[in-house]
Amino acid sequence: MAASNSKSVLFVCLGNICRSPIAEAVFRKMATDAGVVDTWVIDSGATSDWNTGSSPDARGLACLRKHGIETSHRARQVTKEDxxxxxxxxxxxxxxxxxxxxxxxxxxxxxxxxxxxGSYDPQKQLIIKDPYYGSDKDFETVYEQCVRCCKAFLDTNS
Structure with a gap:
C-alpha cells in the first residue's frame, strides 16, 4: 500500500463512522495545506465490523463541513495487512x-x-471520547482534539 518513500497513518475507532473519519479528514486537510499530502498514505478503519461500507455519521460530516472539510470515506474494518x-x-x-x-x-x-x-495532544487529553450517543457539541470536541493531535503528529513527522 505505502510506497517506500512515503509515510503512512491509519486512524482507528470502534465503528469508523465518528472519530476516526474525522481524524482522517482533518489530517488529510492539514497534509494538503502543508503541501505534503503526496508523501502520505492516509486512511481510517474500525476495530469492529458493525458499520462496514457506511458513510460517516451525519453529525460528524456536518462538523467537518462547518470547518471547510469534506470526506468521501466509507467505513471499513482494520485488516491484518494494515x-x-x-x-x-x-x-x-x-x-x-x-x-x-x-x-x-x-x-x-x-x-x-x-x-x-491523544498521546500527541499538547493539552494532554489522552482519550478522544466516542460522541455517537452525544450531541453536536461532542462532535465539535472530537474535531478540536483531532486538530490539536493531528497538527502535533504532522509536526513530529515532517
Whole structure:
C-alpha cells in the first residue's frame, strides 16, 4: 500500500463512522495545506465490523463541513495487512488500543506503531471520547482534539 518513500497513518475507532473519519479528514486537510499530502498514505478503519461500507455519521460530516472539510470515506474494518503496511496506527481510546494490540499479536511481521492519537495532544487529553450517543457539541470536541493531535503528529513527522 505505502510506497517506500512515503509515510503512512491509519486512524482507528470502534465503528469508523465518528472519530476516526474525522481524524482522517482533518489530517488529510492539514497534509494538503502543508503541501505534503503526496508523501502520505492516509486512511481510517474500525476495530469492529458493525458499520462496514457506511458513510460517516451525519453529525460528524456536518462538523467537518462547518470547518471547510469534506470526506468521501466509507467505513471499513482494520485488516491484518494494515499492521504490515501502515507505519502508524493511531486510535482513540484504551479499548481500541487493546483490541489493536491483540490483533497485531496474531500478525506475522506486524511493524505498525500502535498509539493513542491523544498521546500527541499538547493539552494532554489522552482519550478522544466516542460522541455517537452525544450531541453536536461532542462532535465539535472530537474535531478540536483531532486538530490539536493531528497538527502535533504532522509536526513530529515532517
Amino acid at each position: 499492521f504490515q503496511t501502515f507505519e502508524y496506527i493511531l486510535c482513540m481510546d484504551e479499548n481500541n488500543l487493546s483490541d489493536l494490540k491483540k490483533k497485531a499479536n496474531s500478525v506475522k511481521n506486524a511493524t505498525a506503531r500502535i498509539e493513542l492519537l
